[in-house]
Amino acid sequence: EPFEVVIEVDERPLESNEAGGDIAWDDEGRSIIRVVEAREYRIVELDEFGEHELKLRSNSPNFAIFAFTFGINTQGA
Numbered sequence: 001e002p003f004e005v006v007i008e009v010d011e012r013p014l015e016s017n018e019a020g021g022d023i024a025w026d027d028e029g030r031s032i033i034r035v036v037e038a039r040e041y042r043i044v045e046l047d048e049f050g051e052h053e054l055k056l057r058s059n060s061p062n063f064a065i066f067a068f069t070f071g072i073n074t075q076g077a
Contacts, residue, residue, distance in 0.1 A: 001060075002034060003058055005057065006058065007033060007043055007056055009054055009055075013029060013030050022041040022042045035062075035063070
């Protein structure tokens with residue numbers, strides 16, 4: 001059953017220039033992903049390297065994280 005996951009970086013919703021391709025925004029301005037199938041979701045794409053806190057939360061009993069993938073784009077945007 002589909003559900004939503006709220007995504008925050010540094011205690012705030014993602015801005016459009018930080019959001020991965022699977023991010024949407026709800027009526028309250030929260031950055032979310034709508035999980036409709038088991039697959040990799042593109043969540044965050046930050047322009048600069050730095051230390052950040054990423055939070056993912058959902059009230060669905062089906063919410064689980066199995067892997068994180070990190071990368072660096074050394075070629076530019």
